[in-house]
Amino acid sequence: MVYQFIKGIQWKVLTPTCIVCGELGNKTLDLCLSCRQALVFNARFCKRCALPLEVEAAELCGSCLRRPPRFIASYCAFEYGYPIAQLVRTLKYGHSLSHAQVLGTLLSDYLLQHHQNEWPKYILPVPLSIERYRQRGFNQAIELGRVLESKLSVPMNTNLIERVRHTVEQAGLSRRERHKNLRNAFIVIDQPVPEHIAIVDDVVTTGSTVNEIARTLIRAGVKKIEVWAIARAPLR
């Protein structure tokens, strides 16, 4: 009885279990092969901000043509839909490290396949304010950064910038309100800054947060900034 119980725990702990369907995972990853094959990659997207595009031949979205962001490229692996949206929510609100492991691995595989030119000097996870980080004890961007760091051998830097104030949720705000909400929310706390950085976040929605971080970094002397995320949510 005790033996079976211990065996059961070992099975649970050591056997990869798919975080989508609960079946047996694949090799060491908590994701089974059929769920992995069912994931929808971001196939046609703006090279600058990763927004899914309707027009096949277009390179950039209307927004990037009108007002180019401060970063030069975005790599967002998936369209924001089932099951990615649910997985990201569990990562973020359920503080699930197995979700960080799976999503970080998928993003690093995507980057290994699609990333062009040289790797950045650092991975920079979008920071929470110190207050909020203490309160939550978990920042999903850092957990994704840890996985990317080990898979890609690009070091993560969590000491380069700090979020100096809380901001309200960006979704639902107008462009002007988003701008005001984020203005000077970040400061650079370490010098000298490297030339090339990748900002990492779970999901890019409006792009305002990563753009404000990029603006802050450029003012401090960073030359080249890219954005890496699990998914790019379409603007509503």
Ligand SMILES: [Zn+2]
């Ligand atoms: Zn599955």
Ligand SMILES: [Zn+2]
């Ligand atoms: Zn764009």
